Amino acid sequence: MKFLTWNVRGCNAPDKRHLIKRGLDQAKPKVICIQETKLGIEDAARVFGVRQRWSGFFVESEGDLGGLGILWNPLVVQVDAISSSKHWQMVKVNSKIMKFSCFLINVYGPTLAVEKCQFWKDITKLLEEVRLALAIVARDFNATLSFLEKRGGVRRMCRMQFDFQTFVDYNALFEVVAKGGSFTWTNRRWGFSNIAEKLDSFFLARDWNLAPLVFEAEVLATSGSDHFPVSLVVQKDGVPLKCPFKVEKMWLRELGFRDQVVVWWKEAPVVEGFLVFQFFKKISYVK
Structure with a gap:
């Protein structure tokens, strides 16, 4: 089963919508976490083809800021919406194929430092509510954990990094390290002006027994956004992702x-x- 998280940085331009849809078609995920749609609920549902191909759960943007969405293929996945705010969504995901279930939290963190403190508390409360189950966090926290997650620009330890690390340690989260690239956002400049950061990834709850499952993450090629999409494949240990079907x-x-x-x-x-x-x-x- 494949998850995808992607900060699309707005879907208002028709050309950009085409590029984003092409990127989603190439990735072929079953569940998609979208950040920064910059659209209302009805517009987001229309743009991403809800009721035609996908089912969806959206959070409306505030003007041209924010906006979240979770899309899923209803033929293979059942998703139940639980709660949401302008910075996060939480749903219950049940796979109809591999008998797999989890709680999924789609996160887009605030950019203002004054809002960060309450944001960490809100996500911590969500994780405590599902502590005994598998929780997957699709994150764009708008924060980095260390110097290694940034290249170029000013690199210094700040309060935001310290609070982010404290949040991760307190909730016993660990990151599924993605192959295919060290950074997921770039300012698209050349030479010494280029800045790249690791802002997008998947976190898992450490308390859950993950022995029967295998998690593999990968940074994919970007198309229409300055963020790279990140995929997460979940499969049972020892079972290939694509099992051939043969009639006996x-x-x-x-x-x-x-x-x-x-x-x-x-x-x-x-x-x-x-x-x-x-x-x-x-x-x-x-x-």
Whole structure:
């Protein structure tokens, strides 16, 4: 099962929307955490194709600032919204395929230092509410943990880094280290003016027994934003991500098997789209 977190830095320009949608299509996630949509709820639902391909849960932006969204594929994932604010969303995720469930927190931290203190308390309270379950935090905290998470510009220890580290230690969180790059944001300048930081990643709750599961994160190529999307693949230990499906001949000799296939075919959920797309969705359901 694949998660994706991405600070898209606004979706108002048509050309940018096209690039973002193309990036999502290439990544092929099942659950998407979006930060900084800079859109209202209805506009965000329309832009990201809710009710056509995705289901969604959005938080409205304040003017041209902020805006959050969680999207999921309803054919393979069930998501229940729990709570939200202008800086975070929390949902319960249940996979229909691999019998996997977790709490997912989509975070976009405030940029003002005066708002940070209350923000850390709010996220800590959310994590305490789900302490006995697996919690995944898709983060853009607008803060870095150390000097190693920044390249270029002024590099000095500040109160924001100290508070962020205290928050991580207190909640016993650990980061899924992503391959593919050390930084997830850049100011897109050249030479000595270039600044890059690691602002986006996934955190997991340390208290949960993660032995049966394997987590792999990767920084993906950006498209239309100055932030890079980060993916998180969750799979059972020893089980390949894409298991080949093969029909055994003995199934065809089983009494009532063909009749059952007909029943499954009729029970497949109706989806919108071209006939070829509908056909493959029915095949996937029967499998």
